[in-house]
Amino acid sequence: MAKRIDLKDVDIYYGAFHAVQSVNLTVAPRSVTAFIGPSGCGKSTVLRTLNRMHEEIPGARVDGQILLDGENIYDRSADAVAVRRTIGMVFQMPNPFPTMSIRDNVVAGLRLQGVKDKKKLDEVAEASLRGANLWNEVKDRLDKPGGGISGGQQQRLCIARAIAVQPDVLLMDEPCSALDPISTLAIEDLIADLKKEYTIVIVTHNMQQAARVSDQTGFFNLEATGKPGHLVEIDDTEKIFSNPTEQATEDYISGRFG
Amino acid sequence: MWASSRRGESVFRGLTTGSGVLVVASIALIGLFLLIQAIPSLLANQANFFTSTEFSTGDPDNLRFGILDLLVVTLKTSILALVIAMPIALGVALFLTQYAPKRVARPFAYVIDLLAAVPSIVYGLWGILVLAPVILPVNQWLVDNLGWFPLFSQGNLPVGVRGTIFTGGVILAVMILPIITAVAREVFAQTPRFHIEAAKALGATRWEVITMAVLPYGRSGYIAGSMLGLGRALGETIAILLVISASTGMQTLSLFDGGYTFASLIASAASEFSQPLPTGAYISAGLVLFVLTFVVNALARVVAGGKVNG
Ligand SMILES: Nc1ncnc2c1ncn2[C@@H]1O[C@H](COP(=O)(O)OP(=O)(O)OP(=O)(O)O)[C@@H](O)[C@H]1O
Ligand SMILES: [Mg+2]
Numbered sequence: 001m002a003k004r005i006d007l008k009d010v011d012i013y014y015g016a017f018h019a020v021q022s023v024n025l026t027v028a029p030r031s032v033t034a035f036i037g038p039s040g041c042g043k044s045t046v047l048r049t050l051n052r053m054h055e056e057i058p059g060a061r062v063d064g065q066i067l068l069d070g071e072n073i074y075d076r077s078a079d080a081v082a083v084r085r086t087i088g089m090v091f092q093m094p095n096p097f098p099t100m101s102i103r104d105n106v107v108a109g110l111r112l113q114g115v116k117d118k119k120k121l122d123e124v125a126e127a128s129l130r131g132a133n134l135w136n137e138v139k140d141r142l143d144k145p146g147g148g149i150s151g152g153q154q155q156r157l158c159i160a161r162a163i164a165v166q167p168d169v170l171l172m173d174e175p176c177s178a179l180d181p182i183s184t185l186a187i188e189d190l191i192a193d194l195k196k197e198y199t200i201v202i203v204t205h206n207m208q209q210a211a212r213v214s215d216q217t218g219f220f221n222l223e224a225t226g227k228p229g230h231l232v233e234i235d236d237t238e239k240i241f242s243n244p245t246e247q248a249t250e251d252y253i254s255g256r257f258g
Numbered sequence: 259m260w261a262s263s264r265r266g267e268s269v270f271r272g273l274t275t276g277s278g279v280l281v282v283a284s285i286a287l288i289g290l291f292l293l294i295q296a297i298p299s300l301l302a303n304q305a306n307f308f309t310s311t312e313f314s315t316g317d318p319d320n321l322r323f324g325i326l327d328l329l330v331v332t333l334k335t336s337i338l339a340l341v342i343a344m345p346i347a348l349g350v351a352l353f354l355t356q357y358a359p360k361r362v363a364r365p366f367a368y369v370i371d372l373l374a375a376v377p378s379i380v381y382g383l384w385g386i387l388v389l390a391p392v393i394l395p396v397n398q399w400l401v402d403n404l405g406w407f408p409l410f411s412q413g414n415l416p417v418g419v420r421g422t423i424f425t426g427g428v429i430l431a432v433m434i435l436p437i438i439t440a441v442a443r444e445v446f447a448q449t450p451r452f453h454i455e456a457a458k459a460l461g462a463t464r465w466e467v468i469t470m471a472v473l474p475y476g477r478s479g480y481i482a483g484s485m486l487g488l489g490r491a492l493g494e495t496i497a498i499l500l501v502i503s504a505s506t507g508m509q510t511l512s513l514f515d516g517g518y519t520f521a522s523l524i525a526s527a528a529s530e531f532s533q534p535l536p537t538g539a540y541i542s543a544g545l546v547l548f549v550l551t552f553v554v555n556a557l558a559r560v561v562a563g564g565k566v567n568g
Contacts, residue, residue, distance in 0.1 A: 053459060085461030095452040099474045109460040
């Protein structure tokens, strides 16, 4: 299930623009890794290469290797659609399919994988909604449209949808930035639960959040606009926030906290 | 300073309200005009206006006219046009927005839009001179092999006559294709990126992205566009007049009948408009067409929920 991720000399481009430079990092299975750094340094870009969403942008390209338990997801024989089926992604803006029912939203990924058995789908829908801490709030209106619940609920619905396929990895790009503090806490608790089963990578601008939820934190930076972003350092979250190796990390963190 | 900006506002509001009222009023006036002209003829009518298939206005003292056949021919041509054009427009719009690279999509879309710029008279000429002879063998094959099916039975025209409702419907389909395609393309292209990304991130193929995100989002717009196309088909005059042969026979369910639509009958009778009572008969028919188109357009708007202003 949960898999280990290795990035080896990953360079990422948007057409001629070199967006991110030589990233090397490892994410252990059943752990949470947070990416932090100033806006535009390439956190989302790196995250989106992990499930091959990056290449959907015309001209976008990735060099280097991204290994999932040792298998290169950019291997010539690997199909992007197949890769995405095993890697869940949660976006910054909650994006349930608005006209699809709550239940159908949750099992949309399973349907894509060809699961038709109604009983199985219902079971997975319940289990995933429970997993996303949403079951009690929506169990009486599973047939109502996914667009008709609150923003925080929608985001948990999206998490339920992502975990319904039991992905090898769960990617989250600022999943709480559109949410109120209570919904944010609910999702942070959820992340703590989910890491028992999944490998999680989360991008966040909220450093307290990174400190609260992650085991490992990577700090990205860019020297100047137009220059590629790069990974300054990645280490245990505790170490990054108390005693980082690089001065740039220290400056960034203390700037925010101080 | 505050007062002046508010005056600007009230001038603007006055203008917009005024033009809105003007539009509604002129539509109402057109309706009223038709009604006033129609009433004397309707009173003088010796036949039932809604159920009669006759339309004889030669003798003003013995007017006999009804709209049944006109309605049947109008609906047969328009619905056939819709049945042909809707799937093609859907396919083209999906291709242009979801599959084609930009440098292909642009010129292709442009060509489709150009179809809308071709004058109806040209469609009419092309329809009867070029298309009809090509379609004739298809007609014949359908009659010979699927003639048991009412839509494809031998119609009220002699064998070998080219201008059937079938031909007219095909021409209309070409004529309404651009508007349906344009509206569908517009709404499909507006599918929010985050819906598309949601589907892709779940591992949806292109087609699955379409069924999960694009179609649910664009469905109502596509239907509204189709209804706008239907509105156009109902009222199309000159192309139909040129293409569909007149027929004295009964209207059946067959697509190979000849006959007149509301619009083509009225146009064909233009020379009779010197006398008020026969003219009123045609105006009554026009009134029915007016209501029909109006209802279809209103439906389009309801379905679109205000998304389309075509
Ligand atoms: N679709 C795109 N086409 C071209 N360049 C892009 C595209 N998306 C992002 N970029 C560029 O890539 C660089 C990295 O962007 P990215 O979105 O990864 O930053 P980020 O670290 O996630 O920032 P934020 O914290 O604001 O979300 C930026 O310079 C950005 O302008
Ligand atoms: Mg980002």
